[in-house]
Amino acid sequence: MSCHAVIEKAIQKVDMTVALAGNPNVGKSTLFNGLTGLHAVTANYPGKTVDLNLGVAKYGEKKVGVIDLPGTYSLDPTSDDQWVARRAILEEKPEVVVAVVDASNLQRNLYQTLQLIELEFPVVIALNLIDLAKEMGIRTDYQKLSKLLGAPVIPLVASKGEGLGELLEYLTKKAAAVTPRRGSTFDVHLEQAIHRIEEAIKSDLPETPLGLSARALAIRLLENDAEFTKLLRQANRGTRPVELTEQVGKSIESEYHEPASLVIARQRHELAKQITEAVQVRVGQPLLLSQRLMHYAVSPYTGIPLAIGVIAAIFAFMLTVGGFLGDATSLLWAKFASPSIRLILTTTVGNGFMSQVLLWGLDAGILAALSVGIPYVLTFYLVLSLLEDTGYLNSAAYLADTIMHKIGLHGRSIIPMIMGFGCNVPAVMGTRVLTTRRERILACTLITLTPCSARIAVIMAAVGVFAGWQYAVAIFGIDLLVIAAAGWSLNRLLPGKPSDLVMEMFAFRRPRASTILNRTWFRFKSFMLLALPIVTIGSMALGAFYETGYLQTLLAPVNPVMYALLGLPGVASMCLVVGILRKELTLQLLIALAVMQYGPSASNLLFFMTPLQLFVFGLVVTLYFPCIATMSVLTRELGRKSTLAIMASTIALAILIGAIAYRALPAFGILG
Amino acid sequence: MTPGAVTNTLTHLEKHKLIARTPYRGIKLSDKGRAIALQVIRKHRLAERLLTEVLRMDWSGVHDTACELEHAMTDEMIRPLEKMLKEPTTCPHGNPIPDEAGRLHEERSEPLSHFKPKDKAVLVKVTEEKPDMLRYLASLGLMPGTIVEVEEKAPFEGPIIVNVMGANYALGRNIASIVQARRV
Numbered sequence: 039m040s041c042h043a044v045i046e047k048a049i050q051k052v053d054m055t056v057a058l059a060g061n062p063n064v065g066k067s068t069l070f071n072g073l074t075g076l077h078a079v080t081a082n083y084p085g086k087t088v089d090l091n092l093g094v095a096k097y098g099e100k101k102v103g104v105i106d107l108p109g110t111y112s113l114d115p116t117s118d119d120q121w122v123a124r125r126a127i128l129e130e131k132p133e134v135v136v137a138v139v140d141a142s143n144l145q146r147n148l149y150q151t152l153q154l155i156e157l158e159f160p161v162v163i164a165l166n167l168i169d170l171a172k173e174m175g176i177r178t179d180y181q182k183l184s185k186l187l188g189a190p191v192i193p194l195v196a197s198k199g200e201g202l203g204e205l206l207e208y209l210t211k212k213a214a215a216v217t218p219r220r221g222s223t224f225d226v227h228l229e230q231a232i233h234r235i236e237e238a239i240k241s242d243l244p245e246t247p248l249g250l251s252a253r254a255l256a257i258r259l260l261e262n263d264a265e266f267t268k269l270l271r272q273a274n275r276g277t278r279p280v281e282l283t284e285q286v287g288k289s290i291e292s293e294y295h296e297p298a299s300l301v302i303a304r305q306r307h308e309l310a311k312q313i314t315e316a317v318q319v320r321v322g323q324p325l326l327l328s329q330r331l332m333h334y335a336v337s338p339y340t341g342i343p344l345a346i347g348v349i350a351a352i353f354a355f356m357l358t359v360g361g362f363l364g365d366a367t368s369l370l371w372a373k374f375a376s377p378s379i380r381l382i383l384t385t386t387v388g389n390g391f392m393s394q395v396l397l398w399g400l401d402a403g404i405l406a407a408l409s410v411g412i413p414y415v416l417t418f419y420l421v422l423s424l425l426e427d428t429g430y431l432n433s434a435a436y437l438a439d440t441i442m443h444k445i446g447l448h449g450r451s452i453i454p455m456i457m458g459f460g461c462n463v464p465a466v467m468g469t470r471v472l473t474t475r476r477e478r479i480l481a482c483t484l485i486t487l488t489p490c491s492a493r494i495a496v497i498m499a500a501v502g503v504f505a506g507w508q509y510a511v512a513i514f515g516i517d518l519l520v521i522a523a524a525g526w527s528l529n530r531l532l533p534g535k536p537s538d539l540v541m542e543m544f545a546f547r548r549p550r551a552s553t554i555l556n557r558t559w560f561r562f563k564s565f566m567l568l569a570l571p572i573v574t575i576g577s578m579a580l581g582a583f584y585e586t587g588y589l590q591t592l593l594a595p596v597n598p599v600m601y602a603l604l605g606l607p608g609v610a611s612m613c614l615v616v617g618i619l620r621k622e623l624t625l626q627l628l629i630a631l632a633v634m635q636y637g638p639s640a641s642n643l644l645f646f647m648t649p650l651q652l653f654v655f656g657l658v659v660t661l662y663f664p665c666i667a668t669m670s671v672l673t674r675e676l677g678r679k680s681t682l683a684i685m686a687s688t689i690a691l692a693i694l695i696g697a698i699a700y701r702a703l704p705a706f707g708i709l710g
Numbered sequence: 711m712t713p714g715a716v717t718n719t720l721t722h723l724e725k726h727k728l729i730a731r732t733p734y735r736g737i738k739l740s741d742k743g744r745a746i747a748l749q750v751i752r753k754h755r756l757a758e759r760l761l762t763e764v765l766r767m768d769w770s771g772v773h774d775t776a777c778e779l780e781h782a783m784t785d786e787m788i789r790p791l792e793k794m795l796k797e798p799t800t801c802p803h804g805n806p807i808p809d810e811a812g813r814l815h816e817e818r819s820e821p822l823s824h825f826k827p828k829d830k831a832v833l834v835k836v837t838e839e840k841p842d843m844l845r846y847l848a849s850l851g852l853m854p855g856t857i858v859e860v861e862e863k864a865p866f867e868g869p870i871i872v873n874v875m876g877a878n879y880a881l882g883r884n885i886a887s888i889v890q891a892r893r894v
Contacts, residue, residue, distance in 0.1 A: 116843070540879060543861075
């Protein structure tokens with residue numbers, strides 16, 4: 039369903055629609071959660087990675103549809119998030135745009151507010167974080183701000199729910215009276231230039247693209263907006279305004295000694311500054327603890343030890359809490375869910391082939407989704423939300439940028455990359471913090487090569503126990519080398535250039551439990567909704583092949599190849615195929631099949647495999663394409679084509695490196 | 711202006727040895743003419759500084775007023791004005807102000823990546839060809855004329871944190887090296 043359709047569906051039964059716009063980290067999500075509660079849905083524009091959250095706020099009898107736009111600094115469509123924010127407002131035409139503004143950083147926030155006002159939308163200013171502004175010694179004259187902007191101003195502390203009632207009351211009762219402000223933002227010269235283009239648009243175009251006002255369109259053209267310029271060139275009689283703009287732009291450039299787009303940006307900043315100086319006074323300038331903390335977090339001497347501590351704490355948390363949740367899930371499932379499912383299936387479907395296949399899906403499949411979802415995805419999202427909410431995520435990204443840059447990524451990819459060691463699934467979903475598709479493909483490929491906890495378990499149990507711990511360590515070493523080499527070469531192979539870091543560093547904030555839990559639950563839910571059907575159906579398909587014996591027949595010609603290339607026994611290929619369900623199954627199945635074939639003593643893997651074979655097996659399990667759950671999230675994040683490409687290349691890489699290890703190691707007298 | 715008036719003016723300027731005329735090739739300022747022109751430019755750019763810094767006028771609109779003022783300013787007031795404005799080397803738009811001898815000091819700027827924590831710098835230019843990036847940086851306030859303060863700098867060619875109008879931004883070293891700035 040297209041984004042438009044999702045939004046239409048979500049907001050069709052409401053009395054009015056508002057959009058929340060604002061800079062990142064101004065408490066927009068907190069306000070959204072406060073207004074709409076837990077019942078939000080997301081919508082996505084095709085090809086864009088940025089989500090829109092949609093919800094409904096109730097005030098008395100009235101229902102207000104709320105569109106939460108991505109946090110942006112500007113409505114200039116230079117990045118996906120800014121494009122989505124602008125597109126959503128222009129397409130959905132909300133009755134009111136609520137500009138969520140950080141009172142403690144008014145000047146920078148007003149830049150986008152002025153852009154919204156230029157678009158001639160009815161704007162209501164939600165002046166958030168007034169408590170923080172007061173703490174910082176900033177006094178704001180709300181009435182004057184409202185007068186200067188020509189828009190109502192509602193002061194808020196969204197995290198404490200203060201002012202939400204007033205905002206909703208205003209939106210439902212008085213919003214109809216909010217008229218779009220028309221007024222000059224720019225100096226006389228620029229206004230004259232804009233006016234000339236505006237007149238040309240009015241006389242030449244019967245209707246403007248997306249119903250933009252002539253003045254707003256004139257400003258966009260003069261700002262060299264590629265999208266609108268193209269739309270106009272395609273439109274009937276649209277070329278004259280475009281050509282006039284080029285001409286006007288040149289004369290502005292010769293007069294101001296810089297491109298018109300910069301002149302416009304400069305004057306917006308200037309107005310934002312003048313308004314801020316007129317409405318705010320600073321009484322004292324205390325350096326808050328939160329600001330000092332940010333400095334400690336990014337300064338190398340204190341920051342790096344802190345980062346190591348934070349990462350260690352995350353792993354400890356995921357190992358203990360995640361491990362406990364994982365054990366509890368398996369235990370409860372084996373004790374209650376599994377027997378009941380079996381009972382229901384045998385009484386309704388019987389004991390035949392159908393029932394076996396359904397068991398693969400409903401028993402093993404759902405358990406596979408839950409055993410990834412509960413211990414890893416849930417805990418990861420809890421940690422990620424905490425890091426985001428405190429602002430620490432950006433400090434970590436800053437510190438990691440130097441290293442990550444070497445493999446074509448910027449610092450923001452560090453957290454998903456590290457999380458890949460726990461579970462690839464949330465790590466892939468975490469790549470949403472990256473802005474370009476190039477970086478996401480790069481990061482996702484590297485994540486699928488990262489040994490997750492299931493693969494670590496296989497390496498430790500199969501290689502560490504039976505071949506020796508130094509060989510288990512060697513597999514990790516080889517894997518890290520492969521990741522570094524893959525990153526280095528993909529960075530050179532993929533078209534385009536690595537994008538550079540431009541990221542705001544926020545002062546730390548006290549995290550809010552409600553915001554974190556809300557966000558965690560929301561993300562967990564969306565993961566389960568995505569993964570559950572795919573994993574269940576995938577398991578059933580695999581089960582059908584297995585139960586009918588087709589899988590064995592299909593793999594029969596593969597087995598000799600496996601032996602020739604990798605020196606692995608026939609049962610190994612079956613294990614690797616079933617392993618796409620869950621990687622730890624490779625080992626469990628290996629032992630089960632071996633016991634079936636060679637008798638109980640085969641539970642000692644050395645009974646039928648040499649240490650070299652175990653080493654190669656561990657290496658291949660680590661590198662070949664990850665589990666079905668990762669596949670499902672990859673498909674959603676990158677599309678089918680890229681997922682298949684990653685799948686094919688990791689399988690090829692696994693076989694290649696396995697084959698090299700199988701031949702090279704004995705030649706050096708290792709494991710021979 | 712009629713073609714006749716142009717010829718008259720040029721003849722007049724040539725008589726005072728302010729320009730050199732080569733038939734069918736065009737005209738060139740003489741050294742004397744150049745010196746006078748530079749002093750007018752000096753007055754104009756100082757006037758712009760005066761208007762923006764002392765009278766707090768919007769710097770995008772001071773050009774026209776400065777065009778009037780430059781002719782009313784006497785030579786005697788230039789030095790005191792320069793002293794009061796703390797010896798500015800550029801106009802508010804970033805163009806250099808000639809000195810008494812008419813020398814144009816090329817604006818000394820270096821990449822932002824060369825600055826150290828606690829340094830304050832005014833951005834001079836952004837050497838970036840992609841208009842999208844230029845506009846994005848401008849929307850954050852990173853454009854010529856903006857004063858920034860370096861907050862932190864990561865070692866080994868890592869990113870740099872700058873304070874721009876009260877907000878801190880981490881900039882990767884590649885971006886920091888295309889932003890040219892001058893110490894203030």
